[in-house]
Amino acid sequence: EEESAMLFPVRFVCPSCLSSKSADSIHSHIDACLKESVQREPLTTTACIVHTVNKDKAAVTTCVETICRYIENVLSHPGEEKYARIREQNKAFQERVVSCAGGKDFLLAAGFESKRLPRQDLEEDFLVLCAEKAEDADHLTVCREILSSTQPMKPKLDRCLQLFRPSAKASSFHLPQSFFRMSAEELKREQQRRKEEAERLTQLRTQAMREREAAATARNYRYCIVRVRLPDGNLLQGTFWPHEPISAVRNFVYEALLDEARPFSLFDPAGKRVAKDSSTLIEAHWVPHSVVAFHWDEKRAGNDSDPILKPHIMLCLDVLP
Numbered sequence: 001e002e003e004s005a006m007l008f009p010v011r012f013v014c015p016s017c018l019s020s021k022s023a024d025s026i027h028s029h030i031d032a033c034l035k036e037s038v039q040r041e042p043l044t045t046t047a048c049i050v051h052t053v054n055k056d057k058a059a060v061t062t063c064v065e066t067i068c069r070y071i072e073n074v075l076s077h078p079g080e081e082k083y084a085r086i087r088e089q090n091k092a093f094q095e096r097v098v099s100c101a102g103g104k105d106f107l108l109a110a111g112f113e114s115k116r117l118p119r120q121d122l123e124e125d126f127l128v129l130c131a132e133k134a135e136d137a138d139h140l141t142v143c144r145e146i147l148s149s150t151q152p153m154k155p156k157l158d159r160c161l162q163l164f165r166p167s168a169k170a171s172s173f174h175l176p177q178s179f180f181r182m183s184a185e186e187l188k189r190e191q192q193r194r195k196e197e198a199e200r201l202t203q204l205r206t207q208a209m210r211e212r213e214a215a216a217t218a219r220n221y222r223y224c225i226v227r228v229r230l231p232d233g234n235l236l237q238g239t240f241w242p243h244e245p246i247s248a249v250r251n252f253v254y255e256a257l258l259d260e261a262r263p264f265s266l267f268d269p270a271g272k273r274v275a276k277d278s279s280t281l282i283e284a285h286w287v288p289h290s291v292v293a294f295h296w297d298e299k300r301a302g303n304d305s306d307p308i309l310k311p312h313i314m315l316c317l318d319v320l321p
Contacts, residue, residue, distance in 0.1 A: 007162075007321060008225055010178050010239060012155035023178065026155045034153070042109035043143065047150040049102030063100035064147055066092070067107060071144045074134055084129040086112070087119070110143040157223075159238040159252055163313060164320040166233030173289040179223050221288040224281050228253055228266070229293045230308055234317065236294075242287040247277035253294065256309050267293040 012026040013019070016033040031053055037045040054060050073083040086093055086107070097103035104127075108114075111133030116123045133139055164170075221242055226249050228236040238252045246266070254260050266274040269290050281287050307314065 008173075008175055008179065008223075008239070009158075009160045010176075010223055011158040011160055013158050014155060015153050020158045021155075030153055030155060038105070038109075043106070043146055044150070046102045046106040046109045047147045048153055050100060050106060050147065051150050051152040053101040059100055062096050063103045066096040067103065068144050068148055070107070071110070071140050074129060075137055075140055078135065078137075084134045085117070086127040088114075088125040088127060106143075106147060111139070157239060157241055159240075161252075161256065161313065161316065162237040162318070163309070163316045164227075164235040164237065164318055167235065167320040169320050170227060170229065170235055171291050173225060175221075175225070175288060179221055179288060224287045225289040226252075226281070226286060227289075227291045229291060231294065231296065232308060234309075235291070235320065236309070240281060242282045243280050245278050245280055246274055246284055246286075249281075249292070250277055256313050258307050258310050263297040265295050265297055267295065 010023050011020045012023060014021060014026065014030055014033060016030065016037065019029070021029045031049075034045055034049050034052065038049075050063060051060060054063075070086060077083045088094075088098075097107070107127055110129075112127040112129050115126050115128045117126045117128070224240045224242045224244075226238055226240060228238075228249070230236060236253065236256060238249070240248055240252075250266060253264070253266075257264075268274055268284065268286075269292060271293070274284075274292070281290075284290075286292070
């Protein structure tokens, strides 16, 4: 399993700092990056924390709507102090805003300040929007738009580019458990069930039925490994989502080429030229793994041994275990 995980790594790129992290650590890393950015860009960062850190989307929607309502009340009632105050122990505020990571911090970044104010012969904690900010309609409008339009920060799947020398093991794949949506035992039982069902219905299944079954099986996988056999025999390997289009594989290859402007074609495992880049890897039956061939669209004068890939990628050349 350990060797398999090294050969087929699953890593993600942080959209904030662009560092590559394991699947187990990427979300905590993004959270840490956001916290570090609060002082530099408090308003946009706290809005991003609201949308990214909280996994309950219904709670995020409630938080955003509540804060926007606070802002709209201030905009609709200029000069009225009661609309520029939020009692911190208010049940609705606690449940809808404070319970959502980043909610209260966004209000502070927008210009609210924590203050102790008298209430019914006692003093309580309030968030109070300073007069300058309360009178600045443009600022409040921008705050509302930032919070409502911010998208969650999502990690990008690292292609985990690897380059291997020509090998008879090119079509050999022993995927780690992280590639499967099911446990090993669940997957084994499911495969056995499908095999038995297929044997019973062999004479009755249509092509469409077989394709649907193949697609259903492919959805048991979280990731897909594609190896591209280059003209020099080397194998360029990348990791993809099963639902990504073939164009993602093409772009992956383009970015590795020394001559990115030179046209090429990909040929599927059956030797057929890929004509529809919009097809997903599931639809193309490339999931969970495939070896596809690369061919230049036109011959050029020169030596067939001329470098194909960029120098820094060639430094990764290794032997397939």
